[in-house]
Amino acid sequence: MTEFKMNEAELEKVFQKRIDDEQKIEPKDWMPEKYRKNLIRQISQHAHSEVIGMQPEGNWITRAPTLRRKMVLLAKVQDEGGHGLYLYSSAETLGISREEMVEALQTGAAKYASIFNYPTLTWADVGAIGWLVDGAAIVNQISLQRTSYGPYARAMVRVCKEESFHQRQGYESLMVLAFGNAEQKQMAQDALDRWWWPSLMMFGPHDADSAHSSQSMKWKIKRKSNDELRQSFVDQSVPQAEYLGLKIPDSNLKWNEERGHYDFGEIDWDEFLRVINGDGMCNRDRISHHVKVHNEGQWVRDAMRAYEEKKRARELKKSA
Amino acid sequence: MNQNVNKQALFNYVLALGDDAITMGHRLSEWCRNAPFLEEDLAIGNVALDFIGRAQMFYQYAAELDDQGRSEDDLAFLRDCRDFRNLLIYELPKGDFAFTMVRQMIVDLFNMEFLEQLTKSSDERLSAIAGKCIKESRYHLRRSHDWVLRLGDGTEESHERAQRALVDIWGYTPELFMVDESEQQLVQAGIAVDRAALMSVWDNRVGQILTEAKLQKPEDSWKVEGGRRGVHTEHLGHMLSELQFLQRAYPGLQW
Numbered sequence: 001m002t003e004f005k006m007n008e009a010e011l012e013k014v015f016q017k018r019i020d021d022e023q024k025i026e027p028k029d030w031m032p033e034k035y036r037k038n039l040i041r042q043i044s045q046h047a048h049s050e051v052i053g054m055q056p057e058g059n060w061i062t063r064a065p066t067l068r069r070k071m072v073l074l075a076k077v078q079d080e081g082g083h084g085l086y087l088y089s090s091a092e093t094l095g096i097s098r099e100e101m102v103e104a105l106q107t108g109a110a111k112y113a114s115i116f117n118y119p120t121l122t123w124a125d126v127g128a129i130g131w132l133v134d135g136a137a138i139v140n141q142i143s144l145q146r147t148s149y150g151p152y153a154r155a156m157v158r159v160c161k162e163e164s165f166h167q168r169q170g171y172e173s174l175m176v177l178a179f180g181n182a183e184q185k186q187m188a189q190d191a192l193d194r195w196w197w198p199s200l201m202m203f204g205p206h207d208a209d210s211a212h213s214s215q216s217m218k219w220k221i222k223r224k225s226n227d228e229l230r231q232s233f234v235d236q237s238v239p240q241a242e243y244l245g246l247k248i249p250d251s252n253l254k255w256n257e258e259r260g261h262y263d264f265g266e267i268d269w270d271e272f273l274r275v276i277n278g279d280g281m282c283n284r285d286r287i288s289h290h291v292k293v294h295n296e297g298q299w300v301r302d303a304m305r306a307y308e309e310k311k312r313a314r315e316l317k318k319s320a
Numbered sequence: 321m322n323q324n325v326n327k328q329a330l331f332n333y334v335l336a337l338g339d340d341a342i343t344m345g346h347r348l349s350e351w352c353r354n355a356p357f358l359e360e361d362l363a364i365g366n367v368a369l370d371f372i373g374r375a376q377m378f379y380q381y382a383a384e385l386d387d388q389g390r391s392e393d394d395l396a397f398l399r400d401c402r403d404f405r406n407l408l409i410y411e412l413p414k415g416d417f418a419f420t421m422v423r424q425m426i427v428d429l430f431n432m433e434f435l436e437q438l439t440k441s442s443d444e445r446l447s448a449i450a451g452k453c454i455k456e457s458r459y460h461l462r463r464s465h466d467w468v469l470r471l472g473d474g475t476e477e478s479h480e481r482a483q484r485a486l487v488d489i490w491g492y493t494p495e496l497f498m499v500d501e502s503e504q505q506l507v508q509a510g511i512a513v514d515r516a517a518l519m520s521v522w523d524n525r526v527g528q529i530l531t532e533a534k535l536q537k538p539e540d541s542w543k544v545e546g547g548r549r550g551v552h553t554e555h556l557g558h559m560l561s562e563l564q565f566l567q568r569a570y571p572g573l574q575w
Contacts, residue, residue, distance in 0.1 A: 051358065058353040062346060065566035065575035066393045067376045071369055074349055078365040081358055088358075123566055123575070176574055183570060289353075297356025299481070300417045303474025310473060 019220050024150035027093040035219055038212065039149050040094050041110070042221060044101045047087035049113035050080045052105075052286050056120040057129060065123060069173065073126060076166050083159050090151040106291050113137075114272070115198045117280030124177050124184075124191035130170010132192075132199040132237065138163045139233045140203065148220040171240065178244040185245075192241065193249045200264075201272045203230040234262050326509070329502045330443070331385040333512055335395065336405035336548060338378030342396055343410040344427065345371030346559055350414050363463065367424070370456040377449045397567035401557045402550040409492040411547070411556045418471050418481035423489055424464035429525050430496050431457045433518040442510035465529055472533025483535055491542040496522070498545055 011030050018025065025031055058077050064070035088098045104110035115133055120126060141163065144156045177188040204210055204226040216222040234253075241248050252265035275283070348368035355361040379392035390398070409427060414420050435457055438450035471482040497519040499507065506512035530537050546552065566575065 054353040054361070061349050061352055062562050063565050065397070067342075067372060067379070067396055069575060070349075071372050071376075074352060074365055074369055074372070077352055078362050078369075081353075081361045081365075085358055085362075173575075180573055184573060293354050293356075297360075297417070299475065299477050300356035300360075300471075303478030304470050306478075307470040307474040 016218075019148050019218075022220075024153060025148050026150045034215070035221075036094050038216060038219070039152065039221060040091055040096050041212075042216075043087055043091040043094070043152055044096070044104065045111050045113075047084045047091060047101065048105045048110055049116065050084035050087060052112045052116045052290065053133075054080050054084075055286055055289060056116055056118070056282070057126060059120050060123060060126045063123070064126075072169055072173075076130070076169065079162050079166065083155075083162070086155045086158065090149075090155045093151050102294070106287060106294070108278075108287070111276070112286075113202060114275045114280065115195075115202050116286060117275050117283045118194065118198050119281050121194075122187050122191060124174065124187040125195070127170045127174030127177065127188070128191035128195040130166050131174055131240070132170075132195050133202070134163050134167040134170060135237065136199045136202045136233050138167060139229050139236070143223040143229065146220075146223050175244060178246055188244065189246050192246050196249050197267060197271075198275075200230055200234070200267055201275075203227070203233065205269075205272075231261055234264050238262055326505070327385060327387075329506055330511065331382055332405065332502060333506055334378050334382040334385060334446070338375050338382055338395065339404050339406035340410050341371045341375035341378060342563075343404075343406045343556070343559065345369075345375055346563055347410070347412070347414045348420070348424075351420065356417055364420075367460050367463070370453075370460070374449075374453055374456075377452075381445050381449070393567070397564045401552055401560060404547075404550060404552065404556060404560070406547050406552075406556075407492075407495050408544065408547045408553055409489065409496065411553060411559060412489070412492065413555050415485065415488075416481060418478065419485040419488065421464055421467040421471060422482055422485040424460065425468045425529060426489060426493060426526065427496075428457055428461035428464045429529075430518070430522055432461055433521055434513055434515065437513040437518070441512070446511065468529060468535070469533045472530070472535040479534065482533070486530070486535060487538050490538040490540070491544055494540075494543040495545040495547060498548075500548055503548075 012032055015025075015029075015031060015035075018029075025035075054077050057073065057080070061070065061074050061077065064073050088101060091101060092098060101110065105112065120129070138160060141156050141160050145153055145160060147153045147156065174188050174191070177184040179185075204213075207213060207225045207227045210226055213222065213225060217225065238248065238253065250265045252263065254263050256263045274280070278284075345368050348364055348371060351364045352361055352368065355364055375396065376392060379395045382395055383390055383392045386395070409423065412419075412423065415423075432454070435450045435454040439447050439454065441447045441450065468482065471478040473479070497515050499514065499516050503512050503515075507514045527537055
């Protein structure tokens with residue numbers, strides 16, 4: 001047994017050395033069980049966020065105001081679904097099935113980005129999600145392109161390209177509103193008022209309060225801390241809001257010459273916890289919708305399987 | 321033939337094709353985030369995108385022909401039920417997955433024949449649009465054909481649902497082949513497709529697919545029509561109230 005322990009410890013040492021040397025970990029490589037679990041948690045959570053995120057945006061597909069906007073939005077929601085698919089595949093390389101992940105989502109064992117528990121009430125919300133929510137996601141995902149697990153890093157490269165495109169589209173559609181008539185401008189401002197703080201919450205708790213952060217940083221699953229990422233997001237978003245002539249709803253927001261960054265106010269952490277723990281406007285709707293659609297699709301998936309089996313049996317018979 | 325009558329007839333014809341495409345695209349887009357599994361959300365979204373893109377091409381052309389100077393979006397978002405000219409089959413609610421796929425197979429088969437003929441139109445613009453759309457329809461049909469086989473020859477439940485869908489849809493199919501006077505003039509001018517002439521090929525091919533899928537072709541016991549005259553099911557008004565909401569609530573703005 002001592003020998004086994006030695007081996008385990010040695011393996012971990014070699015593993016950490018590879019991480020420190022910036023080598024990617026691949027599915028067949030040895031990895032500590034906690035590293036595997038931590039990654040499954042993070043990647044599946046990311047996949048679920050993409051899939052649940054289809055709901056608030058999909059909410060506007062049938063009401064988009066022009067044919068072009070409708071096509072752009074539909075294509076965007078499809079892209080999110082596609083991201084969900086490659087992220088589920090990345091997680092599957094770690095030895096968990098998509099069925100298990102979906103079940104964890106539906107029972108509440110796995111989380112998804114809490115921001116999707118806020119409702120999309122007006123057309124401006126679709127633009128605001130593109131600009132702010134995708135913008136915040138990109139800040140996070142750019143750093144994840146260098147994450148230590150190879151399949152996740154490669155998925156992020158592809159996801160980032162598409163997300164940047166979505167962010168530009170979202171910003172552009174909000175620009176039309178911000179430069180439109182008084183009602184449209186008000187619609188854009190209202191969307192910013194409602195989405196700003198939840199977007200900052202997307203980066204998670206302060207570094208000191210983050211449960212998974214320090215181990216994830218050591219394993220280079222995470223490359224930058226929550227607070228660092230949040231700061232980059234604020235710094236990039238302030239001039240974008242100024243260009244739109246919209247006001248970020250934070251009276252403490254101010255350029256700090258010394259730090260070379262914007263100072264900003266404190267997040268309402270009570271709200272953060274409330275929404276994460278299930279009391280956001282849409283938490284129940286998001287999961288019950290997912291469950292309902294999944295259950296309604298059961299007979300279709302059964303039919304598909306039954307047909308494939310019959311077909312295989314017929315082919316076997318023919319070749320026999 | 322009077323030049324103006326001809327132009328008006330052409331406008332009506334192109335507009336009707338746009339209406340067919342937007343109503344179909346709208347119904348399919350309702351599946352996005354509601355499909356039986358994630359891959360299907362994406363696939364059905366692709367088909368929806370093709371139809372909305374098709375609507376855009378027809379409406380753009382119609383807008384150029386329109387003497388009231390309306391834009392493609394005006395045509396889609398600012399006409400009421402009585403002015404919509406789509407065939408009824410396209411506006412029917414999406415129903416369950418069997419209804420959606422059986423309808424899709426029926427209209428994809430129709431569109432393959434229709435677009436093939438439209439590529440031969442003496443109107444170059446229509447012929448070019450048809451040339452682009454027919455490639456999409458080939459892919460749509462491959463998918464809807466596969467699905468009808470899976471559902472018809474899958475489980476008892478899927479078979480029953482597919483058979484029920486077929487019965488519920490069947491009376492809307494004769495309208496696919498009804499040609500009114502204004503359209504007849506365009507057929508004679510070599511611009512429009514003689515839809516009546518497509519019926520026997522379509523009927524044969526539907527029959528083949530249904531046999532392969534172990535489904536019963538329904539009796540021709542009922543039919544309804546009216547879409548090309550602006551007489552619709554009650555479902556269309558609700559679709560339009562959703563489709564047109566923003567343009568109606570905030571008129572005259574850019575989006």
